[in-house]
Each structure stands twice: as structure tokens, then as C-alpha cells.
Amino acid sequence: MEQTTQAEHSSNKHEIRNVTIVLTVLTLLELTLGFMMMRMADGSTAKISTKIAIIILMLAKAYYIVAYFMHLKHEIKNLIMTIVVPLTLFIWFIIAFLGDGESYKNLRNTYDAHKKAVSTQKVEIKKETHSEEGAKH
Template identity: 40%
Template sequence: MASHSHHTEELAQGEIPKAQTRIIWKTFIILCVLTAIEFAFAFMMEAGTLRNAIFIGLTIVKAFYIVGEFMHLKHETKGLIWAVLVPTVLLVWLLVALLVEGTFYGESVFNYFD
């Protein structure tokens, strides 16, 4: 209880803290711009590996921004950031490796019976 007493001293009795609307609007605009760029690439480029790679890359950038802003990860210590980031990267690597190996196995089985 004593550790919370310094918060009441900063604001006058009954005063409401100032809203941080500038930060909210900045986050909103950044996410809108990233989403608009994603839509532009998704609908204006021909379907292919390059379009998919750009779209996935922008989606990952947006996901990291969302995690940093809304989960407040950008304000944490570097150790915690790395503890979240490294397993995520390894999980993505695992998924890519499983897709590649599964595709290879599927093609080899289908070619065996042809």
C-alpha cells in the first residue's frame, strides 16, 4: 500500500490523467498504412512467390509492431524480448522446414506410384 502512495502525489485530488491520444492515433495510422500496403501488394501483383514473400514479410512486421505496442514488449528488458523472439523465430523455422520436407515426401510418394 505504501508503494502506491507516490502515484497519488503526482495528480491533484480527483484530477484525471491526461489522455495519450497522440500515441493512439500514431499507432492507428501506422497499422492502417501497413495494412494498406499489404492490400496493395495482395491485389495489384500477380500471384507468385515474390508477392507471397512480401505479403508475409509485411504481416510479420505488423505483428511485431502489435506485440511491441499492445503487449508493451518494447518497454521490457532485452532479455525478455529475446526470450519471446527466439522461440518465435525457431517455431517459424520449424514450420517452414516441415512444409518443405512434407512437400518433398509427398512428391516422392506420388512419383513412386506413377
């Protein structure tokens, strides 16, 4: 049970405070970008790049939580590797599955005229559909 006292630095107090500040700032940045994004047109380059920026901020937040709050940065390399290496599978997951979704959409839009017509037809009366749906329940 000698491990209880591992990595007990005097800098710990500062570390918690600093990481809290970093997480708060990152969240505020994300929210700022989220509010800015509301005025951007759907599918525009500006909106897509803002979304990518938000995802980068999200990964930075995840890093700070895992590295400092979950203490993984201060563990030995063997433990870090046994956790982090299997997670690299996600790189493949994300590329393969999102690419598959995109490809399915394109194929359907090209070859399924009916589906495309249905999915691009605008709903006329906005407010009425709300109350009709609500009445079902």
C-alpha cells in the first residue's frame, strides 16, 4: 500500500486551480463559438470551420480532465499506454463510420429520386405541426 503517497507534490493545489480555470475558459470559448455559429448559414465554410474549432476545444477539455483530474499524466508510462493505445481505434471508427454515413446519403440522393424528393420537401405550416404532434400525447 506504499502507492498511497505517490506523486504528492506541493504544486498539486495550484494544479487543481489552474486546470479548473483552463476548463472554464475552454467551455466559455466553446459557448462563444456556439453563439457565433447561430448567425452563420447552414453548410457554409464558416460554420463548418467553427464546428471543427469546437471539436478541437472539446478534445482539449477531454485531455485536461483525463490528464489532471483523473491523474493519468502522473501515472507511469506503462499505465498510460495500456489505456491510450486501445483508444486509437476511435480514429478508425470515426473515419470509417462517418464516411459511410456520408456515402450512403450521396448514393441515396443520386439513385433514390423518391427519397430525395421527400427529404427536401419543406413543411408548409410550422406552428400547426407542433400542436398536432402535441395533441397525440
